[in-house]
């Protein structure tokens with residue numbers, strides 16, 4: 001708007017200069033308009049910029065759920081079984097790490113909750129192996145499942161948390 005005011009007030013008489021002047025004003029106004037557009041707030045339908053901070057109480061509860069139910073396979077420090085990428089001689093999968101080295105963070109919340117509720121039984125026959133992971137749907141409450149997942153997430157670095165949050169928000 002300031003450009004427009006300057007343009008009108010400082011309007012010169014000579015036709016050649018006037019033409020140049022109008023052209024310059026038009027370019028300036030266009031540039032101002034473009035600037036305003038690129039500064040616009042992104043549409044609110046996109047994912048939130050940062051993942052929600054885990055509730056410390058839920059994380060503490062999740063840590064004890066993890067120690068009781070998950071650590072024997074996924075490791076006391078979420079490190080997974082030794083050589084977890086290999087399958088056992090009977091064709092069963094080994095428990096993957098839940099820390100940043102695994103692929104737990106590749107999955108949305110809905111997929112992770114489903115994995116814990118249904119365990120190895122959720123895997124279809126064509127995945128090329130079996131899983132002895134128990135189904136926790138009748139063992140843990142929804143709140144305990146949310147807590148153990150929040151505990152796992154609380155150990156991830158920020159970029160991985162953000163990635164998993166984006167998966168969840170999609």
Ligand code: HEC
Pocket residue numbers: 065066069070071072073074093094095096102103104105107112115116119120123130131132133134136148149
């Ligand atoms: C008897 C061993 C065992 C126990 C106990 C166990 N798991 Fe698993 N878990 C596995 C195995 C093996 C896999 C890999 C195959 C699969 O996805 O089912 C797995 C996979 C997973 C996955 C999917 C990870 C991914 O990246 O696809 C999640 C999530 C998971 N476990 C969470 C848990 C939680 C939470 C607990 C405790 C409440 C738990 N597991 C207890 C063996 C176990």
